[in-house]
Amino acid sequence: MKKVFLIVLLAFFLRIVNVGNIPPSLSWDEVSIGYNAYSILKTGRDEHQKFFPLDAFVAFGDYKPPLAIYLTVPTIALFGLNEFSVRLPSVFAGVLAVLLTFFLVKELFKKSPFVFYFSLLSSFLLAISPWHIQLSRAGFEANIATTLIIFGVWLVLKARENRRLLFICWVPFIAVMYTFNSARYLVPFLGLALLVYAKNTFLLHRKQLITGVVVSFILLLPILPHLLSKEARLRFTEVNIFSDLSVIQTSNDRIAYDNNSFIGKIFHNRRIAFVRSYLNHFFDHFEPGFLFIHGDGNPKFSIQDVGEFYLIELPFLILGIYWMFAKEKKNATFLLFWLIAAIIPAAVARETPHALRIEDSLPTWYVFIAFGIIGLVSKFRSINKKKIIVIGIIVLYVINFFYYLSNYYSHYAKEYSGEWQYGYREAIRFIQPIKNQYNSIVMTENIGRPYAYVLFYEQTDPRQSWKTVDATFDAAGFYNVYRLGAYRFVRNGIGEPKSKTLYILRPQDVPGGTRILQIIKQLNGEPVLVIFDKP
Numbered sequence: 001m002k003k004v005f006l007i008v009l010l011a012f013f014l015r016i017v018n019v020g021n022i023p024p025s026l027s028w029d030e031v032s033i034g035y036n037a038y039s040i041l042k043t044g045r046d047e048h049q050k051f052f053p054l055d056a057f058v059a060f061g062d063y064k065p066p067l068a069i070y071l072t073v074p075t076i077a078l079f080g081l082n083e084f085s086v087r088l089p090s091v092f093a094g095v096l097a098v099l100l101t102f103f104l105v106k107e108l109f110k111k112s113p114f115v116f117y118f119s120l121l122s123s124f125l126l127a128i129s130p131w132h133i134q135l136s137r138a139g140f141e142a143n144i145a146t147t148l149i150i151f152g153v154w155l156v157l158k159a160r161e162n163r164r165l166l167f168i169c170w171v172p173f174i175a176v177m178y179t180f181n182s183a184r185y186l187v188p189f190l191g192l193a194l195l196v197y198a199k200n201t202f203l204l205h206r207k208q209l210i211t212g213v214v215v216s217f218i219l220l221l222p223i224l225p226h227l228l229s230k231e232a233r234l235r236f237t238e239v240n241i242f243s244d245l246s247v248i249q250t251s252n253d254r255i256a257y258d259n260n261s262f263i264g265k266i267f268h269n270r271r272i273a274f275v276r277s278y279l280n281h282f283f284d285h286f287e288p289g290f291l292f293i294h295g296d297g298n299p300k301f302s303i304q305d306v307g308e309f310y311l312i313e314l315p316f317l318i319l320g321i322y323w324m325f326a327k328e329k330k331n332a333t334f335l336l337f338w339l340i341a342a343i344i345p346a347a348v349a350r351e352t353p354h355a356l357r358i359e360d361s362l363p364t365w366y367v368f369i370a371f372g373i374i375g376l377v378s379k380f381r382s383i384n385k386k387k388i389i390v391i392g393i394i395v396l397y398v399i400n401f402f403y404y405l406s407n408y409y410s411h412y413a414k415e416y417s418g419e420w421q422y423g424y425r426e427a428i429r430f431i432q433p434i435k436n437q438y439n440s441i442v443m444t445e446n447i448g449r450p451y452a453y454v455l456f457y458e459q460t461d462p463r464q465s466w467k468t469v470d471a472t473f474d475a476a477g478f479y480n481v482y483r484l485g486a487y488r489f490v491r492n493g494i495g496e497p498k499s500k501t502l503y504i505l506r507p508q509d510v511p512g513g514t515r516i517l518q519i520i521k522q523l524n525g526e527p528v529l530v531i532f533d534k535p
Helices: 002-016 028-043 067-079 083-108 115-127 130-136 141-158 163-167 171-177 181-197 199-204 206-220 234-239 245-257 262-267 270-284 288-293 313-327 329-346 364-378 383-420 424-431 450-457 462-468
Strands: 440-444 469-473 479-484 487-490 501-505 515-521 527-533
Touching (some): 002 083, 002 115, 002 130, 028 067, 028 083, 028 462, 067 141, 083 130, 083 141, 083 364, 130 141, 141 163, 141 181, 163 206, 171 181, 181 199, 199 206, 288 313, 313 329, 364 383, 424 450, 424 501, 450 487, 462 469, 462 479
Parallel strands (some): 440 487
Antiparallel strands (some): 469 479, 479 487, 501 527
């Protein structure tokens, strides 16, 4: 177990070092999670004064699942309201996923003669994964959900030899329902797959199984009304391809081009168009550039210079799938089902491929890759040839790994600080010594959700914010804050500046005849905010 400990230690090191500064700023979702956790800690209520929500936190009107927020409460209690505290639960979840992957593979392939080294390699590959490191170093609920899914699968498999675990083995899957939206759709499919995978055990212990299902259903009750509500569908309505009117417009245009013929109405039916659209989005997640070259197009989920996997892993993934189906068909079928079932709900969204929404497909990819590596090495009978192959693989991995680390720590923050709402924190910190000299502070919304950054970085007492906030929910259900204490939030220019008013606006919105107090620049030197007043 010493080797396992070293891998876990490596995973912790890769995820914790300088995590408060890289990524370079908190995203608006991280700030929302942090402040709502702070509000719960101080008052027992969220930012909207709801007492200990168990179904969802309203937040920006996106109704965040509650578990990540509650996991952040103790870290804020210990370390204060800051970047480190908000990201620590995700760091721990990432490290735990690495450890659980070792035990999962060991349980799945326990009859294999090389199971220990196979388990060790799968765990190690996840520990150094650019995909997993990237998502473990920010406060992403998806990262916590992924760990819970791995834990749940392992518990169900362990229940085959310890029937008492049948009472609780489904609990991690229920916890996923309280954690991340996309993962909620995977859990039922994965549960059914596990019932089929271990059906002989479950048939022998039906009483314990039914009891465990009842326990899980009881734990689901607090969130069930929300899952069935229109609020739960809000996020889906916003991002799903079926609300894309352009698909319908294209369908109608093509039918018109065919003079409304019967054949045209069949071939260009909007339902067929949506099926084609869905399949395009589904297969986007297998695009080689996404997987092995540049990664997710959103810089929050990828450094843009390395794929979700290292390039060296491409042949091992292909070989691993092929050889596992040849030698371990049952396990290969289950793992491939897990992988595909994780992508099915993510393909409904307009933005694809999406590394965050399919993170719950981990660690299946790395199990296949590890199987491919071990399979290749085992093909050579000569010890010397095995050594040459192993050394060659290690050298290529070292090159890939350090190329990723070099880019992540040296360039990533500078190149993509703007993607992380960089600037709000710096502006709020700059004005603290002088803000009381002004009657009001006008702040741009163009970077995104500035009120949340004010609450977070000023550590505003929730009771005070409740008294001074002026906000409404728009027609789409999203929360818009217009005033908060002395702050006023605007989207466009401000016209003629007023006396005794401090402004924090984009450079292009700064009028003439003002006194510039500070220019906030992104880490690449590009101006992002200007702090000024009327002289």
